[in-house]
Amino acid sequence: MIGLAPKGLQRWFPILQWGRQYRGPQFADDVLAAVIVMVMLIPQSLAYAMLAGLPPEMGLYASVLPLIAYTVFGTSRALSVGPVAVISLLTAAAISRLGLTDPAQMISAAMLLALMSGVFLLLMGILRLGFVANFLSHPVIAGFITASGILIALGQVPALLGIQGGGHTLIELLHSLGLSLLETLNAPNWPTKAVGLITLLYLFWSRSALAPLLRKAGMSERGSTMMARLSPILAVLGSGFAAWYLDLGAKGLALVGTVPAGLPGLTVPDVSLTMLQALAVPAAMIGILGFVESVSVAQGLAAKKRERIHPDQELVALGSANIASSFAGGFPVAGGFSRSVVNFDAGAATPAAGFYAAVLIALATFLLMPMLAWLPRATLAATIIVAVWSLVDFSILKKAWNYSRADFLAVLSTIVMTLAMGVEAGVGAGVLVSILVHLYKSSRPHVAIVGEVPGTEHFRNVQRHQVVTHPHILSLRVDESLYFANTRFLEDLVYKEVSERPALKHIILMCSAVNEIDLSALESLEAINSRLGDLGIKLHLSEVKGPVMDALRRSHFLHDITGKVYMSQHQAVTDILLAE
């Protein structure tokens, strides 16, 4: 079990920890998982490279060294790193914005993007800045992934049907698809449409109906699920064979075409200041989104076995994986959901499973590359559409609407902005709206005027309970930390109550829910204290928490306060009444 974060070298190289106890049974488990993951990864990697607007073989390049880097640096036993859908879409958007036309330059830009997001993640890991990822709230991520899934699926329709078209927003995509569909009436490309639609139907069918069928035929629960997950490789092999046997390439079917066998040597992408500037924001966004997806997946899978991952070290591991991808001629990678679940279910015992998968994929590239020439692009498009279709889930909108309008607003902005303005604007809008909504809510906290429940020492809201109050004592309970966003609210509230109560002599702020008082709030309290003092009204505090009291002791407030600080609200009221 990977427990507490270790110190020293083992913190930075978790392999030194688990590697020491590595034994034969774990080896067998890992190799089995590696074989299964490899079979699933090959079509997925090719497809996501195409989704990123890059040559399919780059998907394989991005699946070897990154897995090895993650084996050395990663803390999750199940996470499988490589090309993933949303990151590939972001890569496509970032590269297309550069306006490059030369394929060699686009490849170089993708490698540079991987390098930059890798360095960004590595720095965040070394500086322990993983909390930045918290800015992406769950609803925003859910909305973003749904909207991205729609954009990705629509973006693959041209390759699926052998028509023109493309775009980065819903309107661009629908507009160009509409025009292309009209054109295709005159020149229908039947071979592409046949391969694309048959593959699509097969994949949707195998995803939903294959496992039950195999179970009916007597296969085990686990075996049938696994087979259904690996069925895309059949689509790749079948459609490749059909393209070769029927020579569909000559009849209008777009094929991947000849690519160099094996893996390229290690390279360094071209770096220029213009490119660095143009790719800085996308690189940071890719890094953070990849990190968030990876950590969510890894944390979920680790918890199932009472294990833990270390988010800060995951930044280092993902950063290294991206840097490795760049040097290997690949593009940005992350820990994917579906591939990691397959790895987990296949029984991966340690991160070494990733290493074996990498070796197997490297071997496969030597054997497969010649056959890739016959792989139809329509098959890859169908693979992508089926993979992302499960990501599209509008139920988050309904859930958010029912739970809180604030969360609904954040989800809706994310979805609308992603569809209307593209992925980067969508993430940006989501983050901004959720922060603004949070600040808005905490700037108008729930406040209760409280009184004592007769016969007890409890103080409750005067509007909800029959309680005892005194005309010259006002007890206020603020259910929020006091900080800059709500200091004006607090001042306004106190002055309002004072202006309505001519007999008032004491105000007690009950601080049981105040987790922080920042300098703005301290200055507000000082101003309130001094103005109330001028009016002959004393300000008291009660039930101040330890850490808040520690902070107040570092200021002059406890000397200046006209009243006292009491342990409990009951004690405060009793003491004031006694003193009269």
Add this chain to the structure above:
Amino acid sequence: MIGLAPKGLQRWFPILQWGRQYRGPQFADDVLAAVIVMVMLIPQSLAYAMLAGLPPEMGLYASVLPLIAYTVFGTSRALSVGPVAVISLLTAAAISRLGLTDPAQMISAAMLLALMSGVFLLLMGILRLGFVANFLSHPVIAGFITASGILIALGQVPALLGIQGGGHTLIELLHSLGLSLLETLNAPNWPTKAVGLITLLYLFWSRSALAPLLRKAGMSERGSTMMARLSPILAVLGSGFAAWYLDLGAKGLALVGTVPAGLPGLTVPDVSLTMLQALAVPAAMIGILGFVESVSVAQGLAAKKRERIHPDQELVALGSANIASSFAGGFPVAGGFSRSVVNFDAGAATPAAGFYAAVLIALATFLLMPMLAWLPRATLAATIIVAVWSLVDFSILKKAWNYSRADFLAVLSTIVMTLAMGVEAGVGAGVLVSILVHLYKSSRPHVAIVGEVPGTEHFRNVQRHQVVTHPHILSLRVDESLYFANTRFLEDLVYKEVSERPALKHIILMCSAVNEIDLSALESLEAINSRLGDLGIKLHLSEVKGPVMDALRRSHFLHDITGKVYMSQHQAVTDILLAE
């Protein structure tokens, strides 16, 4: 007394409320205050127009209609609206960035800026968006005003000494002043240096020493303070007389020069799409900063008399004042600190005092304009320097350092960025850093593992108190609302504790300090609940607040939770122990 926010027409036109009870004694008080404020406002308005890079007479234009608009719409009895230092500096920065050289175009741009910030404030008021101003925390404002004061004072040195130079950042200013001072050795402009430095010394002296001197001579406390505050008018009259009598204009002293007598007719500034775009951000910033300054001043003065102001209506009033300033040929205005304090101390009884001051200033423009021709610009520069000098106060740095490093970081960023990059970057950096710091702090909340203090029903931190715990029950108290910024922290924490406690069967989250659970946190709780469930560990909640419980009831969580929700932590532990 202005009490609760009134409804209907009176909400939008507070004059209908206080005007109904307007009587003779109030009239006498208001007129006296108006006379005093008028005498103080004339030199200040001229000087701040020059600070904004505009003809001095625009300061008078900006002091008539805005005061009348505020009389109709304002809720503060003391606030005095007109040109203020920081807003004038922001105006200068915004206009200079347009790269205009034609003075007529600059005047038109300043009028447009006033119109835009007025419309912006009016919209915020109608939509009740006053909370946006909360984003400017006290320490950020204090840092910004200090840094602005330095920039303003340095920016006036050229006019004070009759040399060249200027700039919008500390480095630009120091660099150009250094060069100009070297040049001035060859061609010293003695008349300007004499007028500038003598006026400066007189103003500093009168500010600190005049009031005590007058008190010694037998004048009342209030009278001597008032005289000292009005002494700048003597500097204006004296230096103007000297310039005329000695014909210093011919000897190198820069004078204001001939301006048209009286007030201009109502005009509408030129509007173009380019200008609207270029001025949008500065207009919003000027609006918000002006609003924050005005509300702070108005709230402080109102509280002294147990009165209240209505911040949302203040947005309407300030918006109207800026729109009025634009139509009257003025520039952006706000409620100033020093002028409002003078108005308050002079005994202004209602907002009508502002109306009378406006009438007096309008009369004065007819009488004074011919004399303005002889007013030395060096005198105005000295007036500005003395006025802003009191704003420069670095003690906020020390205070913030002692109280909390987070607040210190926000102040320091604001000061450094304002000095290094200019006013807009400074405010932006301050707002950004304070929000980030707040999110960072609440993303790593204080958490305590708690146990029962023997013989009581209280639960306290196991690290601070001798308490009773049970190996199969873990009680966690999180001292923060649960929301997107800390959900990952919570998950990580729970999984860490679970991975370290093999005997664990129950986790109780004590929610007494949880003021909110947003959708992200709800989903985290659902994930935690389900993963703990898989491990045979039950999740319970205790001491959930009313509003939080209301939200949870709108979700499925209360059906899905493996454990129970208890009224108190004591009840939770007792119940779990009994059930065994």
